[in-house]
Amino acid sequence: MLSHALKAVIWDFDNTLVDTRARNRSVTRRIIETVTDRAADEFHVLSEQRLYDSAIYRWQNWQDLYRVEFELSQDQIRAAGRLWTGYQAEDSTPTRWFEGIAEVVRRLADWPQAIVSMNTSDNIRAALGHADLGDHFRLVVGCDDVAYERQKPDADGLLHCLDTLTEDEEGTVLYVGDHPVDAQCAANANRELDRRGAALRVVAIGAAYGADAPLDGWPVAPDFQAHAPDDVLAIAGISEPPAT
Ligand SMILES: [Mg+2]
Missing domain, CATH: 3.40.50.1000 (HAD superfamily/HAD-like)
Incomplete structure (x- = not known):
């Protein structure tokens, strides 16, 4: 009370x-592939849902996740951020x-x-x-x-x-x-x-x-x-x- x-x-x-965990992982996989030109499965935390979920709770925010787990530069992180809304709208993974x-x-x-x-x-x-x-x-x-x-x-x-x-x-x-x-x-x-x-x-x-x-x-x-x-x-x- x-x-x-x-x-x-x-x-x-x-x-x-x-x-939103499954949708967010799906969108993140596509973003990372676009920004890095590498397959999402090359990134350990994107290869399985449970690994992505635990990474989400390990980091304070998505920028930290992208910087540390995916080793993106600040420019790449900003580029990734700009893709989020459009990729979310195009992703049909259920929430x-x-x-x-x-x-x-x-x-x-x-x-x-x-x-x-x-x-x-x-x-x-x-x-x-x-x-x-x-x-x-x-x-x-x-x-x-x-x-x-x-x-x-x-x-x-x-x-x-x-x-x-x-x-x-x-x-x-x-x-x-x-x-x-x-x-x-x-x-x-x-x-x-x-x-x-x-x-x-x-x-x-x-x-x-x-x-x-x-x-x-x-x-x-x-x-x-x-x-x-x-x-x-x-x-x-x-x-x-x-x-x-
Ligand atoms: Mg939350």
Whole structure:
């Protein structure tokens, strides 16, 4: 339960709302082949899904993954970034919303909700449209909405949401994410709120309900863990089903 009133709920996208692992690996394989002119299977972490998944959790963001695992230069990383949206749109690898997560989003309809992600806002809006959930999110902040050097764990995207959805009044904003970088981002947002003297606080929820996301050993531990989507409602203090 939260000690201050809930003001908003902000979500990460990949592997928090939607299981995108297979699609993202498929797109990454094509990008790496284009940028390096080498076969994707030559790169160990692209050869199997489980290896790609564990690499995703090993690195803070995709730029680090590309720099270290694929040994791309900064220019190649930027070129790779420009291919992401188009290749995503052309890739038909299935993605799926986690079981029960859409219902949780709908039950939070009385609070403003937003998404802060390192995927592109176009991809995210397409996924929201397919699930008929677009109206539930007042704001979608993707990687293209935040300066290249200021992606998560920097808090620029999250702070933009807080500034748009709240007025820094006393209260709590939930940030739900599956990756250590999400909890670090929440902590960085709280540092900025402290600097402003704001009474608003971001509470980080580690999402561990479907993507085999390891919650142990995060550099910044989340305030809560959600082992099922409904846990987000319980943490928010909304435990009763709506009247029908
Ligand atoms: Mg994620």
